[in-house]
Amino acid sequence: MDKIIEIRDCTAVYGKNKVLDQVSLTITKGEFIVIIGPSGCGKTTLLKMMNGLIVPIKGEVLVKGQRLAECNLVAMRRSIGYAVQGAKLFPHMTVEENICYVPCLEKKLPKEERRMLAKKMLEMVELPAELAVRFPGQLSGGQKQRVGIARAMASDPEILLMDEPFGAVDEITRRTLQDELLALQRRTGITVVFITHDIGEAFKLGSRILVMKEGGIWQEGTKEELTEHPKDRFVSQLIGR
Amino acid sequence: MQIIQILWDRREFFLTCLMEHIRISLTAVVCAGVLGILAGIFISRHRKLAGVVLGVINVIYTIPSISLLGFLIPFTGIGNKTAIIALTVYGLLPIVRNTYTGLTNVDPSILEVAEGLGADKRQLMFGVKFPLALPVIISGFRNMVVMIIAMSGIASFIGAGGLGSAIYRGITTYNMTLTAAGSLLIALLALFSDWALSKAEKAVNRRYGIG
Numbered sequence: 352m353d354k355i356i357e358i359r360d361c362t363a364v365y366g367k368n369k370v371l372d373q374v375s376l377t378i379t380k381g382e383f384i385v386i387i388g389p390s391g392c393g394k395t396t397l398l399k400m401m402n403g404l405i406v407p408i409k410g411e412v413l414v415k416g417q418r419l420a421e422c423n424l425v426a427m428r429r430s431i432g433y434a435v436q437g438a439k440l441f442p443h444m445t446v447e448e449n450i451c452y453v454p455c456l457e458k459k460l461p462k463e464e465r466r467m468l469a470k471k472m473l474e475m476v477e478l479p480a481e482l483a484v485r486f487p488g489q490l491s492g493g494q495k496q497r498v499g500i501a502r503a504m505a506s507d508p509e510i511l512l513m514d515e516p517f518g519a520v521d522e523i524t525r526r527t528l529q530d531e532l533l534a535l536q537r538r539t540g541i542t543v544v545f546i547t548h549d550i551g552e553a554f555k556l557g558s559r560i561l562v563m564k565e566g567g568i569w570q571e572g573t574k575e576e577l578t579e580h581p582k583d584r585f586v587s588q589l590i591g592r
Numbered sequence: 593m594q595i596i597q598i599l600w601d602r603r604e605f606f607l608t609c610l611m612e613h614i615r616i617s618l619t620a621v622v623c624a625g626v627l628g629i630l631a632g633i634f635i636s637r638h639r640k641l642a643g644v645v646l647g648v649i650n651v652i653y654t655i656p657s658i659s660l661l662g663f664l665i666p667f668t669g670i671g672n673k674t675a676i677i678a679l680t681v682y683g684l685l686p687i688v689r690n691t692y693t694g695l696t697n698v699d700p701s702i703l704e705v706a707e708g709l710g711a712d713k714r715q716l717m718f719g720v721k722f723p724l725a726l727p728v729i730i731s732g733f734r735n736m737v738v739m740i741i742a743m744s745g746i747a748s749f750i751g752a753g754g755l756g757s758a759i760y761r762g763i764t765t766y767n768m769t770l771t772a773a774g775s776l777l778i779a780l781l782a783l784f785s786d787w788a789l790s791k792a793e794k795a796v797n798r799r800y801g802i803g
Contacts, residue, residue, distance in 0.1 A: 402708050429710035439705045443723045443800045453709050486800070502709070512708075 353380040354416075355510060355542050356401055361410030363396050370396045372566040373410070380509075383536055384544045385557030387589070392563040394546050398512050401544060402431050415509070429453055432511040432541075436518040438499030440487035446473075446498050447483040453506040472501035477531060493524035500532070504541075513545045517552070529555055550590050562586055594769045595776060606758065610777055613754035617744045617781075620676050621737055624683030628736070629729065631684070632691020633717070642692060653685045657743055661750045675747030675754075682743060683736045690732025694725030727797055734789040741782040745775070755781075 356378040363371040370393045378384055386394045399405040400412050403424045412419045414427060440449050447469040454460055454468065469483045476497035487495055496516060503511055517525045533556060536543050547553050553560050554574045561571045562585075570582040581587040599606055635642040652660075660678050668674045698721050706720045748756030755774045762771030 399708075404704060404708050425710050425712045427710075428708060431710075433705065433708040435701070435705055437701075439699075439702050441702065441706070441720060441724075443726075452706075456710055456712075456715060488800070 354378070355380045355414070356544070357413040358397070358400065359411050359413070361400060361407035361412065363393070363400065363405055363407045365396070370566055371400075371407070374567055375410075376561070376568065378542060378544065380542055381540050382542055383533075383556055383558040384542075384561060385553040385559075386544065386546045386561045386563060387548060387550060387553045388563030388569070389548070393566045394563050395514055397563070398514055398544060398546055401510075401512055402428050402433060429456060429506060430508050430510075432503035432506075432508040434499045434503040434511070434513045434516045436515040438487075438495040438516075438519075440490075440495055440498055440502070442487050444486075445483065446485050446487070446490070449487065449498055450483075450501045450505050452502055468505060472505050473498075475504070475535065476501045493520045493528070496520050496524075496528060500528075504535075509542060511541050511543045513543065515546050515548070517547075525552075532556065554590075562589060595773045598769050598773050599777075606755075606773070606777065609753065609755045609758050609774070610781070613741075613744055613756075613778070613781065616672055616675055616747060616752060616754050617679070617737075617741045620679035620683055620740050620744070623676065623680040624687055624736055624740070625733060627680065628684045628687030628732075629691050632688045632695065632729075633722075635688070636692050636695035639696075646689060646692065649685050649688055652681055657682065657746055658749065661746070665750060670751035672747075672752045674750055675744065675752035679740050679743055679747070683740050686732045686735040686739070687729070690735075691725065691729050694728030694732075695721055697728070698724045724800075727793065727800065730789070730793045730796060734786060734793065737785050737789060738782045741785060742778060745778050 354377055356376070358374060358376040360373050360375055361371060362369065362373055370391075374393075374397060376397075386397065388394050396405055400407055400419075401414065403412075403419045406420070414422075414431070417427065419427065440446075441452065444452070447465060448455075450469045450472045451460060451465045455465070460468070466483070470480050473480050473482060478494060478497050478501075482490070482494065482498075487498070490498065496519070500513075500516065503513075517528050520528065529552060532543075535541075543556075545556060547556075557574070559571060559573060560577055562569045562577070564585060570577065570586050572580075577586065577590055581590060631645065635645050655663075657678065660681065661674065664674045664678055668677060702724070703716060703720060706716055711719060744752075744754050745756040745759060748754055748760045755778050758774030758777075759771045762768065762774060
């Protein structure tokens with residue numbers, strides 16, 4: 352099995368508070384990891400450690416076999432997709448420019464290539480190609496979110512990090528987005544790390560689910576393992592059994 | 593009526609003054625713009641210095657313009673050079689402050705996403721931060737341009753050219769019409785520049801989907 356992300360004994364602090372306490376985690380290529388837990392349990396911190404936005408004070412993070420502390424972080428990030436709640440598109444760029452953002456960081460693509468790439472990515476997230484010329488301010492919440500995913504996927508990354516990407520869209524759109532993401536993941540075999548606070552979403556998407564509490568991984572397993580053998584009341588309450 | 597009459601009768605004099613006025617103001621605008629934006633970027637990266645730099649610029653701003661011109665004479669003499677230096681110094685405040693405010697108020701979560709996607713420091717500043725701060729910077733620029741054009745009028749008191757010399761000559765020769773004509777042209781120049789820049793501002797805002 353190919354290890355793609357390894358977190359070894361990592362401790363992270365925010366100010367004086369320990370947000371992660373000696374966490375270890377190994378993610379295999381092609382897994383769909385869902386992280387769930389209450390606010391402040393450290394799930395976003397754990398995710399941001401994987402692309403070096405947060406650096407642990409103890410322990411080390413390896414992505415694709417390279418230590419983040421030693422590798423070229425900028426180049427590494429370009430090979431990791433990143434999508435967050437509310438999409439956070441660049442408001443001064445068109446949809447096309449947003450989608451082509453990462454590939455263009457390396458070297459500016461010619462106009463024709465950008466157009467083709469935007470078209471391909473919009474098709475992938477099932478948006479009409481006409482949206483390419485619009486600005487984020489002219490899109491609906493669900494459309495923004497899809498563009499956010501298209502932007503994260505444009506450089507064909509091996510890893511996709513998603514921090515509550517569907518948190519700000521309505522229920523119906525969310526379900527569609529979940530289905531599309533799942534199909535996409537199966538089609539491309541991309542490794543996904545996905546944060547949510549919705550247990551239904553976690554069960555639907557995750558091939559492995561990490562339940563986090565108080566800066567640590569409390570329990571992990573598949574949907575069946577969690578529902579059949581919850582570790583304690585905290586987990587059983589979380590999954591609503 | 594008299595004003596229009598005098599503007600027409602002495603049109604060559606006024607035209608020379610107007611061109612000189614534009615030349616002095618434009619030089620000061622370019623100097624203050626470049627220096628101000630660079631200083632604004634600098635203090636947005638070194639926040640600890642921001643208070644000191646803005647404080648010093650604020651204090652300079654409170655010096656009456658006529659006395660600043662006076663202070664500068666021993667060092668740079670009289671004439672256009674001194675005027676341009678004084679105008680540049682005054683122009684700094686709005687542009688430095690707005691550049692700083694604009695850059696520091698960009699939504700940090702957007703910057704974090706850009707960083708997470710793999711933008712390096714330079715790409716972050718010039719590809720995301722600066723463009724997003726641009727509406728605020730432009731509005732500071734607009735303030736600065738209008739202020740410099742208006743203040744250039746005083747520069748003729750230290751021997752610089754421009755429409756101020758028409759005003760000054762009008763005052764010393766009890767020719768109110770001449771003074772009024774000079775003032776009118778300064779006002780029109782300032783209004784026109786403000787209008788032109790407001791168009792630019794609107795174009796930028798439209799591009800960003802605001803307003």
